[in-house]
Amino acid sequence: xxxxxxxxxxxxxxxxxxxxxxxxxxxxxxxxxxxxxxxxxxxxxxxxxxxxxxxxxxxxxxxxxxxxxxxxxxxxxxxxxxxxxxxxxxxxxxxxxxxxxxxxxxxxxxxxxxxxxxxxxxxxxxxxxxxxxxxxxxxxxxxxxxxxxxxxxxxxxxxxxxxxxxxxxxxxxxxxxxxxxxxxxxxxxxxxxxxxxxxxxxxxxxxxxxxxxxxxxxxxxxxxxxxxxxxxxxxxxxxxxxxxxxxxxxxxxxxxxxxxxxxxxxxxxxxxxxxxxxxxxxxxxxxxxxxxxxxxxxxxxxxxxxxxxxxxxxxxxxxxxxxxxxxxxxxxxxxxxxxxxxxxxxx
Amino acid sequence: xxxxxxxxxxxxxxxxxxxxxxxxxxxxxxxxxxxxxxxxxxxxxxxxxxxxxxxxxxxxxxxxxxxxxxxxxxxxxxxxxxxxxxxxxxxxxxxxxxxxxxxxxxxxxxxxxxxxxxxxxxxxxxxxxxxxxxxxxxxxxxxxxxxxxxxxxxxxxxxxxxxxxxxxxxxxxxxxxxxxxxxxxxxxxxxxxxxxxxxxxxxxxxxxxxxxxxxxxxxxxxxxxxxxxxxxxxxxxxxxxxxxxxxxxxxxxxxxxxxxxxxxxxxxxxxxxxxxxxxxxxxxxxxxxxxxxxxxxxxxxxxxxxxxxxxxxxxxxxxxxxxxxxxxxxxxxxxxxxxxxxxxxxx
Numbered sequence: 094x095x096x097x098x099x100x101x102x103x104x105x106x107x108x109x110x111x112x113x114x115x116x117x118x119x120x121x122x123x124x125x126x127x128x129x130x131x132x133x134x135x136x137x138x139x140x141x142x143x144x145x146x147x148x149x150x151x152x153x154x155x156x157x158x159x160x161x162x163x164x165x166x167x168x169x170x171x172x173x174x175x176x177x178x179x180x181x182x183x184x185x186x187x188x189x190x191x192x193x194x195x196x197x198x199x200x201x202x203x204x205x206x207x208x209x210x211x212x213x214x215x216x217x218x219x220x221x222x223x224x225x226x227x228x229x230x231x232x233x234x235x236x237x238x239x240x241x242x243x244x245x246x247x248x249x250x251x252x253x254x255x256x257x258x259x260x261x262x263x264x265x266x267x268x269x270x271x272x273x274x275x276x277x278x279x280x281x282x283x284x285x286x287x288x289x290x291x292x293x294x295x296x297x298x299x300x301x302x303x304x305x306x307x308x309x310x311x312x313x314x315x316x317x318x319x320x321x322x323x324x325x326x327x328x329x330x331x332x333x334x335x336x337x338x339x340x341x342x343x344x345x346x347x348x349x350x351x352x353x354x355x356x357x358x359x360x361x362x363x364x365x366x367x368x369x370x371x372x373x374x375x376x377x378x379x380x381x382x383x384x385x386x387x388x389x390x391x392x393x394x395x396x397x398x399x400x401x402x403x404x405x406x407x408x409x410x411x412x413x414x415x416x417x418x419x420x421x422x423x424x425x426x427x428x429x430x431x432x433x434x435x436x437x438x439x440x
Numbered sequence: 441x442x443x444x445x446x447x448x449x450x451x452x453x454x455x456x457x458x459x460x461x462x463x464x465x466x467x468x469x470x471x472x473x474x475x476x477x478x479x480x481x482x483x484x485x486x487x488x489x490x491x492x493x494x495x496x497x498x499x500x501x502x503x504x505x506x507x508x509x510x511x512x513x514x515x516x517x518x519x520x521x522x523x524x525x526x527x528x529x530x531x532x533x534x535x536x537x538x539x540x541x542x543x544x545x546x547x548x549x550x551x552x553x554x555x556x557x558x559x560x561x562x563x564x565x566x567x568x569x570x571x572x573x574x575x576x577x578x579x580x581x582x583x584x585x586x587x588x589x590x591x592x593x594x595x596x597x598x599x600x601x602x603x604x605x606x607x608x609x610x611x612x613x614x615x616x617x618x619x620x621x622x623x624x625x626x627x628x629x630x631x632x633x634x635x636x637x638x639x640x641x642x643x644x645x646x647x648x649x650x651x652x653x654x655x656x657x658x659x660x661x662x663x664x665x666x667x668x669x670x671x672x673x674x675x676x677x678x679x680x681x682x683x684x685x686x687x688x689x690x691x692x693x694x695x696x697x698x699x700x701x702x703x704x705x706x707x708x709x710x711x712x713x714x715x716x717x718x719x720x721x722x723x724x725x726x727x728x729x730x731x732x733x734x735x736x737x738x739x740x741x742x743x744x745x746x747x748x749x750x751x752x753x754x755x756x757x758x759x760x761x762x763x764x765x766x767x768x769x770x771x772x773x774x775x776x777x778x779x780x781x782x783x784x785x786x787x
Contacts, residue, residue: 163627228686240624243632277587277674280510285590285671308678312686321675324632327624328672329679331655336683339575339659343718347711354711360704364694371690 094124094409097181097190100131100139101159102197104395107131110196111139113401118150120402124409128190130154130177156180159197162394166200170208178202182209185387192388192408194379196396203241206385213417215424218242219384220253220323221391222260223330226371229314235261236275236311238323239330239380245322247290250274251298255423256383257318258300263414264381264407270317273306275325281305287322298427337372378407383420388412441471441756444528444537447478447486448506449544450743454478457543458486460748465497467749471756475537477501477524503527506544509741513547517555525549529556532734539735539755541726543743550588553732560764562771565589566731567600567670568738569607570677573718576661582608583622583658585670586677586727592669594637597621598645602770603730604665605647610761611728611754617664620653622672628652634669645774684719725754730767735759 098114100107107129114127129136133155140146140153156177160169170179181193182205195202203219212219220238227234237253238245254272261270274292276284283305284292295302303316308329310316321329344365348358358365379392379400390408392400445461447454454476461474476483480502487493487500503524507516517526528540529552542549550566559566567585574581584600585592601619608617621639623631630652631639642649650663655676657663668676691712695705705712726739726747737755739747 165629228689243624275675277590277671277678282512285669288671308675308680309682309685311679312682322632324624324635325672325675328622328655328668328676331624332658332676332679333655333683335656335659336680337687338656340684340687340715340719342575343715344711347714348708350711353707357704357707357711360700361695361708364691364697364701364704367694368687368690372687 094192094412095126095128095190096124096405096408097128097130097184097193098401098405099177099181099193099195099197100129100136101156101177102195103392104162105397106196107135107139109396109398110401111136112143112398113405114151115140115143115146116398116402117405118147119145121406121409124150124405126150126152127405128152128154128184130156130181131159132156154180154184160201162198164198164201166198166204169198170201170204178205179209182206182389185389186210191412192390194390194392194401194404194408196392196394196401199240199391202389202391203382206382206387206389210385210387213384213386213420213424215421216252216256216384218249218252219382220256221380222257222383223326223380224265224378225311225330225333227312227314232314232317233265234311234314234316235265235318236326236330237318237320237383238326240323240327241382242323244324245287247287247294250291250320250322251294251427252384252424253320254295254300254302254318255298255427256420257320259416259419259423260381260383260411261317263416263419264411265317267317269301271315272300272302272318272320273304273310273316275307275319275321275329276305277307279305279307299423341369341372379404381411386417388416441539441759442473442475442537443471443752443755444475444477444531444540445748445752446524446528446540446542446544447476447483448503448524449542450739451509451741452744453543454482454486456743456745457748458483459490459745460752461498462487462490462493463745463749464752465494466492468753468756471497471752473497473499474752475499475501475531477503477528478506479503501527507548509545511545511548513545513551516545517548517551525552526556529553529736532736533557538759539737541737541739541748541751541755543739543741543748546587546738549736549738550729553729553734553736557732557734560731560733560767560771562768563599563603563731565596565599566729567603568727569604569730570673570727571612571725572658572677572680574659574661579661579664580612581658581661581663582612582665583673583677584665584667584730585673587670587674588729589670591671592634594634594641597638597667597669598641598774599731599771600667601642601647601649601665602645602774603767604667606763606766606770607728607730607758608664610763610766611758612664614664616648618662619647619649619665619667620651620657620663622666622668622676623652623654626652626654646770688716688719726751728758733764735763
């Protein structure tokens with residue numbers, strides 16, 4: 094499996110990105126090559142800091158440009174043809190890479206994916222699918238859209254449901270993914286105008302739809318896929334991270350207040366490590382952009398080398414499954430409904 | 441201060457509601473009377489269970505009807521004129537009570553408030569304002585709307601901002617409340633169509649507006665008021681509660697796995713109590729419905745006696761401040777903008 098990695102994307106690039114790639118190249122057997130795409134000199138300088146590097150599996154690909162985290166996505170992608178994100182995407186298109194991973198400007202990654210790779214036939218809008226940890230260690234909930242589309246139409250949510258269910262089945266190995274619609278009450282009639290329409294449509298398509306779910310249900314481990322518009326999804330995910338961070342802050346503050354408590358915390362070291370790993374978004378491996386014909390993974394802007402390492406694992410796993418064909422077929426199967434949808438627009 | 445309490449509202453009514461009222465009557469000096477509004481026989485049966493009851497401060501008011509948690513709000517309120525919620529509201533209207541508190545169907549409380557009390561002049565839609573705990577012990581963030589309005593127009597959010605800032609100043613004693621607009625990026629241009637419009641309007645009104653904020657910012661203690669539409673607000677609050685609950689579940693599971701850990705947890709007993717109280721939504725005292733001429737507090741459907749007790753404290757504090765007059769004046773001051781708003785509609 095060959096991965097194109099955006100070495101310039103994210104708050105800690107290229108340092109943490111290169112570090113994550115070095116770890117992956119040294120440890121992962123099924124990743125035959127990681128292309129480090131970015132400023133050649135900067136990437137090589139980072140590589141030189143690592144005493145042990147498996148250079149058989151790492152290749153530096155020069156990208157003369159990079160897109161900043163605060164640049165307007167579509168414009169930046171149009172203007173900077175030779176940016177690291179677009180070069181990664183071109184490599185996926187030419188099948189030189191099986192997947193691409195970026196911790197950069199997520200809007201720019203989504204825009205570049207649509208410009209370069211296009212969309213899977215029938216998909217109106219690609220969506221970012223983020224895996225959230227739940228009470229059950231091996232059953233994350235996939236929330237989509239996590240931020241690619243701020244204003245959604247009801248029909249798009251049915252496509253998100255099909256794409257999410259396909260990913261859950263093929264990559265996360267859930268045999269019959271349970272799908273929910275994020276709303277503000279579990280009763281059938283609850284929601285806003287858009288979700289009420291989506292509720293009606295969801296009942297007609299070929300997914301295991303369980304109706305409306307609430308914020309409460311996201312972390313219970315009873316849902317495999319939850320769909321919502323990208324504004325809500327983004328707000329929910331950032332809120333969840335924020336609460337986890339606040340709790341971590343309080344634990345740190347309270348558990349180390351005096352020597353007795355510090356001794357107690359020492360006895361609970363293992364428990365605290367488990368807790369931290371459960372609450373750690375970095376091991377969830379980034380979020381696939383579903384709906385484009387190619388494997389594109391977006392990770393958090395604040396990604397450390399651990400996040401990059403886990404995203405490479407997840408991207409390789411996704412690329413090993415033929416998602417594009419399956420999504421194409423399943424979207425085509427809902428074509429009667431898609432025919433009612435508004436014409437596809439460029440993102 | 442006299443409080444009308446809906447004894448029939450919530451998942452644990454009338455048991456927990458009466459318990460909370462008894463505690464408040466026994467302990468709170470500035471609450472001269474709590475009216476327990478509900479089925480007289482059921483309420484008296486609950487009162488009989490308490491050995492010590494300050495009956496000078498408790499009065500039972502019979503309500504022959506009650507609204508269920510899953511009834512359609514507006515219809516139920518229209519049909520059941522003698523339900524406990526509507527009788528509480530009538531008492532507020534007739535100034536027999538200074539405030540009302542209900543753990544019942546929040547939609548029905550909001551509908552009944554608008555039907556019975558009307559709206560503060562200039563307010564298009566009342567909003568539920570929920571106080572969220574933050575990193576800083578004495579600086580909660582007020583999030584509104586928390587669920588009264590699922591589909592909002594941009595202008596409504598400016599009214600939410602003014603009402604939230606007024607409450608924050610008068611009741612939570614923040615001298616110059618900092619106001620944010622919930623979005624999916626802190627940059628000015630980020631958001632959906634509605635929030636982008638709201639962003640423009642927010643800059644023109646008389647609040648200390650700090651621009652877009654994200655889920656990340658909700659628990660940092662840097663914002664006093666954050667506005668959003670009721671769908672997003674509700675999803676965000678339920679998500680936050682859900683994460684806190686999941687963390688609590690993991691802590692319980694991991695900290696009591698073996699005797700060594702249990703001893704560690706024993707040494708951390710005080711810290712765990714502090715942590716629990718920080719994450720406990722019950723002590724935040726319910727949420728005021730802002731925009732109606734009267735003090736109306738909505739608490740969680742799952743409210744225990746502690747939640748009711750704290751909601752009575754919060755409602756009394758809110759009633760002691762002349763919010764209606766201040767909100768009327770501040771909304772009138774933005775009348776140029778309100779004139780551009782669509783005509784007021786019945787909730």
